[in-house]
Amino acid sequence: MxxxxxxxxxxxxxxxxxxxxxxxxxxxxxxxxxxxxxxxDPLRRNADAGLLAQITTLDSLPDDGTPVLFPVIATRTDAWNKAVAPIGAVYVRRVRPDQVQAFNITCPHAGCAVEFQAEKEGFICPCHNSLFSVSGKRSGDSPAARDLDELPAEIRNHGEVWVRFQNFKTGKAEKIAQS
Ligand code: FES
Incomplete structure (x- = not known):
């Protein structure tokens, strides 16, 4: 006082x-x-290869391979400001007891966020109905030109799940990183 x-x-x-x-x-x-x-902000910038972040722990992922959604939060710094803000989100799933798979939630068709729907056993995009299997493969009649964007993921220190987060250009058949 x-x-x-x-x-x-x-x-x-x-x-x-x-x-x-x-x-x-x-x-x-x-x-x-x-x-x-x-x-x-556990993120560590690597200029050309996205942002490496600890997203979760293995314990928080279901054994049956159901994907779980996690936001990715980063600090952005310029000459005058430092701000903490969400930069995207990922779905992470357990593939084997000690192996995980991660996807950027952005639909590669035009950039909407996909949603996992257990009853469809896959990811649905609400904008133009692209469908992807639980392992990220697109179904034949989806307008998306490629599969969901898989992100490098690994387990460190006996249970930390680390993902290299990156956004990719939409509307392309090839996976092209956004700068
Ligand atoms: S943005 Fe996902 S289907 Fe068009």
């Missing part, structure tokens, strides 16, 4: 004490803020 102004007292002294309280409070807030950013 800032000090009360002394009734009729030295106003300059009051201002000095108030500033000391404000600066002390701001410095005290820095470690807490840094902790939040580090926690939310």
């Amino acid at each position: 800032p000090p009360e102004p002394p009734p009729g007292g030295d106003r300059r002294d009051f201002v000095k004490k108030s500033c000391a309280v404000c600066i002390g409070g701001a410095l005290g807030a820095v470690p807490a803020l840094a902790g939040v950013v580090v926690f939310l």
Whole structure:
């Protein structure tokens, strides 16, 4: 709490004490803020190969291979600002007890987000009805020109699931990374 102004007292002294309280409070807030950013941002930039992030742990993925949706959150920094914001999302599924598969949720047709539907045993895009199997393969009559964009995924440290996240251009048969 800032000090009360002394009734009729030295106003300059009051201002000095108030500033000391404000600066002390701001410095005290820095470690807490840094902790939040580090926690939310386990990403490590690799210029041409996307962003490597720990997305989840193996324990959180069902044994039966059902995909689970996870947001990907990153810090963006420019000359003046640092902001934490979602940059996309991934579906991750267990393929074997110690192997996972990850997909960017963006439909390669025109960029809508696909949804996993257990009753269809695959991913559906609500925009133009592209269909993909649970392993990301597109069905014959889907307007998407390629399969879902699979992302490199691996297990580290006995159960951490790491994914190299990247967005790709839509509307192309080839998988072309967005810069
Ligand atoms: S954007 Fe997915 S089918 Fe068109």
